[in-house]
Amino acid sequence: MERVKNHKIMFESNQDFCTVPTVDVQYGLDDYGKGVARWCPGCGGHSILATVQRVCKDLQYPPEKTVAVSGIGCSSRFPHYMGTYGFHGLHGRALPVASGIKFRRPDLNIFVVTGDGDCCSIGAGHWVHALRYNMKMVVLLFDNGIYGLTKKQTSPTSPLGTHSNTHPTGSVLPPINPLQTTLGFTNVSFLAQTTDWNAGHLYATIKKAAEHPGLAFVRIVQRCPVFMKELYGDVASDPDNLLLLQHEEGIQLKPKKVRAFAHVLEHDPADMSKAREYADISDKIPIGLFYQNKSCPRYDEYGAHNLGMSIADKKQGIETLLDNYTISKS
Amino acid sequence: MRKSIFSRKSEKGKTIKEAIVEIVSDSGEGAQKCGQSLGAISAKMGNGVWTVEIIPAEIQPPARSREGASGIRVRIGSDKTTNMGNHANLVVALNEQVLYGRISQNAYNEDTVILIDNKWGERGTKKIKKQYQEALSEFRQLGLQVIEIPMEKECLKLVPNPRKGKNMWVLGMLSFIYSRSLEEAEKQIQAIFRKKSQEVIDINIELFHAGYQWASEHMELHFQIPPMEVASDLVVMNGNEALSLGIMAAGIELCSMYPITPATSVSHHLAEHFHKVGGIVHQAEDEIAAIGFAVGASFAGRTPVTVTSGPGLALKTEFLGLAVMAELPLVIIDVQRGGPSTGLPTKVEQSDLMAAIYGEAGDAPKIVLAAATIQDCFHFVTLARKLAETFRTPVILLSDANLATGVQSFARPRVDESWFASALDQSTWEEGKPPFDWDPETGLSKRPIPGQKKGMYTVTGLAHGPSGRVAYEPEINQKGAESRSRKFATFQQSLKLPAINGAEEGDLLILAWGSTLGAIEEAVNEARRQGLRVSNLHLKVLFPMASGLKAVFKRFKKVMTIEINYSDKLGAPMITADNRRYAQLANLLRAQTLHEIDCFSNVYGQPLSPGVILEKIKQEVALVGEGEKS
Numbered sequence: 001m002e003r004v005k006n007h008k009i010m011f012e013s014n015q016d017f018c019t020v021p022t023v024d025v026q027y028g029l030d031d032y033g034k035g036v037a038r039w040c041p042g043c044g045g046h047s048i049l050a051t052v053q054r055v056c057k058d059l060q061y062p063p064e065k066t067v068a069v070s071g072i073g074c075s076s077r078f079p080h081y082m083g084t085y086g087f088h089g090l091h092g093r094a095l096p097v098a099s100g101i102k103f104r105r106p107d108l109n110i111f112v113v114t115g116d117g118d119c120c121s122i123g124a125g126h127w128v129h130a131l132r133y134n135m136k137m138v139v140l141l142f143d144n145g146i147y148g149l150t151k152k153q154t155s156p157t158s159p160l161g162t163h164s165n166t167h168p169t170g171s172v173l174p175p176i177n178p179l180q181t182t183l184g185f186t187n188v189s190f191l192a193q194t195t196d197w198n199a200g201h202l203y204a205t206i207k208k209a210a211e212h213p214g215l216a217f218v219r220i221v222q223r224c225p226v227f228m229k230e231l232y233g234d235v236a237s238d239p240d241n242l243l244l245l246q247h248e249e250g251i252q253l254k255p256k257k258v259r260a261f262a263h264v265l266e267h268d269p270a271d272m273s274k275a276r277e278y279a280d281i282s283d284k285i286p287i288g289l290f291y292q293n294k295s296c297p298r299y300d301e302y303g304a305h306n307l308g309m310s311i312a313d314k315k316q317g318i319e320t321l322l323d324n325y326t327i328s329k330s
Numbered sequence: 331m332r333k334s335i336f337s338r339k340s341e342k343g344k345t346i347k348e349a350i351v352e353i354v355s356d357s358g359e360g361a362q363k364c365g366q367s368l369g370a371i372s373a374k375m376g377n378g379v380w381t382v383e384i385i386p387a388e389i390q391p392p393a394r395s396r397e398g399a400s401g402i403r404v405r406i407g408s409d410k411t412t413n414m415g416n417h418a419n420l421v422v423a424l425n426e427q428v429l430y431g432r433i434s435q436n437a438y439n440e441d442t443v444i445l446i447d448n449k450w451g452e453r454g455t456k457k458i459k460k461q462y463q464e465a466l467s468e469f470r471q472l473g474l475q476v477i478e479i480p481m482e483k484e485c486l487k488l489v490p491n492p493r494k495g496k497n498m499w500v501l502g503m504l505s506f507i508y509s510r511s512l513e514e515a516e517k518q519i520q521a522i523f524r525k526k527s528q529e530v531i532d533i534n535i536e537l538f539h540a541g542y543q544w545a546s547e548h549m550e551l552h553f554q555i556p557p558m559e560v561a562s563d564l565v566v567m568n569g570n571e572a573l574s575l576g577i578m579a580a581g582i583e584l585c586s587m588y589p590i591t592p593a594t595s596v597s598h599h600l601a602e603h604f605h606k607v608g609g610i611v612h613q614a615e616d617e618i619a620a621i622g623f624a625v626g627a628s629f630a631g632r633t634p635v636t637v638t639s640g641p642g643l644a645l646k647t648e649f650l651g652l653a654v655m656a657e658l659p660l661v662i663i664d665v666q667r668g669g670p671s672t673g674l675p676t677k678v679e680q681s682d683l684m685a686a687i688y689g690e691a692g693d694a695p696k697i698v699l700a701a702a703t704i705q706d707c708f709h710f711v712t713l714a715r716k717l718a719e720t721f722r723t724p725v726i727l728l729s730d731a732n733l734a735t736g737v738q739s740f741a742r743p744r745v746d747e748s749w750f751a752s753a754l755d756q757s758t759w760e761e762g763k764p765p766f767d768w769d770p771e772t773g774l775s776k777r778p779i780p781g782q783k784k785g786m787y788t789v790t791g792l793a794h795g796p797s798g799r800v801a802y803e804p805e806i807n808q809k810g811a812e813s814r815s816r817k818f819a820t821f822q823q824s825l826k827l828p829a830i831n832g833a834e835e836g837d838l839l840i841l842a843w844g845s846t847l848g849a850i851e852e853a854v855n856e857a858r859r860q861g862l863r864v865s866n867l868h869l870k871v872l873f874p875m876a877s878g879l880k881a882v883f884k885r886f887k888k889v890m891t892i893e894i895n896y897s898d899k900l901g902a903p904m905i906t907a908d909n910r911r912y913a914q915l916a917n918l919l920r921a922q923t924l925h926e927i928d929c930f931s932n933v934y935g936q937p938l939s940p941g942v943i944l945e946k947i948k949q950e951v952a953l954v955g956e957g958e959k960s
Contacts, residue, residue, distance in 0.1 A: 034786075035799070062783075063786055064780065064782060064783045064784075064785065064786060065780070065781060067630075080788050080790070082788070083786060085786050085787065085788070086788030086789065087626070087788065087789045088788055088790040088792070089625070089652060089789070089791060090622070090652055093648075093649070095619075096614065096618070096619040096620075096623045096625075096626065097622050097626035100612075100623035100624060100625060100627040100629075100634075101626040101627065101629060101630040101780070103584070103610075103623070103627060104583065104584055104610075104627055104630065105630040108630065125615060128615070302610075303612070305610060306608050306610060308608070311747050311750050312747075314578075314581060315747060317578070317606040317607040318575065318745050319745055321575060321578070322575065322742060322743060322745070325566055325567045325571070325575075325742075326564070326742050327374050327376065327563065327565070327566060328563050329562055
């Protein structure tokens with residue numbers, strides 16, 4: 001549906017706004033989809049994809065101004081199924097690419113999709129720094145606790161004792177806790193956890209993440225019915241295994257939905273030490289907004305500095321610089 | 331009496347055509363600042379100038395150690411000066427130990443005058459005094475002319491700790507010896523200490539004048555080096571400054587980098603000035619992230635640059651492969667150093683040619699350029715960006731440690747608006763046009779940029795067809811590889827063979843690339859003056875290579891490359907004609923042309939001097955002659 005209305009245009013400089021009449025396009029769900037997702041039946045990826053598309057539609061992100069960036073792994077096929085621009089890059093390296101896109105293109109909306117191997121193992125160095133850069137983007141960690149695309153190897157988040165093709169007698173090291181790790185990074189501004197099987201909470205979490213002014217890191221506890229059924233296969237069928245973190249500043253669910261949770265805990269997302277305490281809960285899966293700080297410095301604001309200088313000004317700038325090196329013919 | 335290039339003192343000083351001056355010291359005594367200033371003052375006076383820094387691998391190695399020598403060579407001439415020359419004419423040494431290293435590198439000969447600070451002979455411990463006296467007699471036995479100068483003593487009259495400041499006293503002394511302009515010198519001192527207090531500037535100027543005054547009263551060395559005749563304005567800068575200014579003149583707005591010697595000073599210069607032309611430096615968390623960030627920026631529509639050296643290039647190869655596969659324009663500057671591994675971080679080598687052309691997994695063709703002069707460092711960045719965008723490809727621009735810190739003058743660029751990148755294309759993409767719409771003739775295609783309506787596609791490193799979707803059919807992978815290769819054949823068709831320096835035929839043709847150009851041309855020109863039938867041809871586009879090389883090779887009795895990288899020497903233990911490993915350009919040319927091409931190369935970490943090359947030319951031409959007789 002198209003209608004003319006006064007629409008705010010953000011220019012490249014990210015500083016100049018003006019109001020001009022434009023044709024406003026109403027985007028539908030179809031605008032965000034492409035092809036048929038080739039994940040296994042029952043894979044958590046399907047519901048996350050549908051949810052991200054719904055959030056894009058509800059926020060009316062222009063598809064041409066939206067980029068899905070991923071690394072390598074099952075989850076990282078995500079951009080191929082989005083009707084937006086996409087970047088399916090290298091194993092572990094989604095975050096530097098996404099950062100490079102956002103640095104000088106503040107007008108683009110960025111979703112990063114990464115798996116537990118991609119983010120917490122081969123790309124762990126970038127994880128630390130992307131969080132510190134705190135550039136506005138949504139980072140979705142699809143954490144199913146196993147390497148799927150390469151067929152069942154131990155991941156850094158596999159529980160101790162996981163039987164895999166690289167540890168047939170059981171893995172020997174305790175897993176990384178991605179929540180605890182993330183909270184340890186400097187300048188972290190948004191951390192939430194949700195699951196692929198609780199559609200309402202998944203939607204509310206990703207929407208909240210998209211509206212966050214900075215890097216929103218969301219760990220999505222995800223089922224892998226093929227290689228890691230034992231991890232969340234039964235958990236997902238019983239809502240008793242979830243612990244809902246609730247607060248007026250947190251993820252908002254309808255009261256009816258909140259009542260469906262047997263375990264609810266009040267948690268103020270401004271409270272970092274409580275966030276760290278709750279990140280260690282292991283007998284239940286805590287879901288909700290662990291931490292949010294809207295005033296952390298943003299590196300994309302630094303990057304947008306000086307954008308859109310005219311060619312005439314650039315020419316003047318370089319000529320003046322060259323003058324400092326010039327020996328005039330005398 | 332031994333012959334000396336120095337005459338007795340005269341009013342104006344004897345006129346000489348050129349001088350090669352070295353200043354060597356412990357690290358941290360400011361020898362480089364002194365030499366760079368002497369070079370800059372001379373360039374401003376209109377002389378041809380080339381500087382080479384002598385840099386230890388550590389920031390502050392132990393004092394008075396032979397390996398810790400830090401310094402600089404400055405060649406000042408009345409003609410265009412393109413290389414470091416042969417033996418030094420004059421050396422200023424702040425202690426005797428640091429000279430040993432340079433002597434072993436054959437930097438000096440019996441005409442070299444050494445001006446040494448006599449501090450260690452007068453004020454050192456008993457052990458140091460002994461070392462000093464032994465060294466001096468050793469140097470004299472080698473034939474060097476050693477003159478002791480009370481540098482420390484004179485500086486102490488003005489400052490309590492001459493370790494800082496002696497370099498400006500030395501600059502004053504050298505400025506008298508070579509009749510440098512006092513006005514330019516004062517300007518230079520003000521410029522180098524511009525970030526310091528007025529007090530610091532004043533004391534350094536005072537030290538400079540004290541050195542000048544002392545020399546004029548006590549020294550017999552006094553010369554004039556007339557300026558060269560120039561037709562236009564010149565700029566004078568080092569190679570890394572030229573790269574930085576070239577990046578700005580190319581309209582590039584992002585440099586994504588990680589610190590690595592000897593490339594880092596490019597980003598220092600950019601960090602200071604980039605905002606003046608709408609640019610910004612991103613210091614990434616590692617080399618991989620530096621190129622990943624650049625690849626992201628490229629995808630988003632702006633061709634960025636990443637600046638690195640060999641070890642960094644190695645780390646970047648996976649992303650380079652992705653940029654080739656995804657056809658994303660990108661400029662990668664590799665300021666080469668000695669390798670492999672950490673190698674010789676501060677010293678020159680040309681060992682990344684193969685890595686640049688073939689470094690990635692899979693077949694990943696891309697354009698590889700090599701700057702041969704500091705002027706090239708400036709202009710090739712614009713060329714690289716334009717090629718990257720036209721051919722939708724990463725372009726590697728090779729420089730090296732010799733160009734990085736070498737200072738040279740060249741015609742002042744007059745910046746043209748066409749050099750700058752055009753504005754971000756945000757027009758609506760043609761409905762249904764695929765993102766890899768490979769032209770069957772040229773392999774070229776145009777890419778959509780995020781923000782362009784109807785252009786939405788997903789970049790992937792997976793095999794893909796024109797639509798950009800993952801390819802499951804074998805033909806599509808073959809077609810993609812063909813298209814990505816064909817565009818470089820298209821580029822190759824437009825390449826012209828570089829001009830030959832010297833005659834079009836002869837006994838010996840020397841092929842080379844990169845920073846060796848100046849020294850090779852000087853040696854070839856001298857050999858030709860001596861009647862030898864030698865020419866040289868310098869390649870600046872290394873991949874793809876221009877057509878016609880083989881036809882040129884056939885007109886010479888012998889063809890060889892001269893390079894600063896490793897090659898086996900015939901006659902060395904175990905080395906035969908069958909197993910000999912050739913220098914990198916030689917290897918490439920042999921494969922490309924099936925011509926018998928020899929090579930001369932080494933990895934001493936030193937620039938090749940014209941003298942060494944001339945000797946090699948003489949040997950080779952003599953061998954060609956002998957071959958004909960037998």
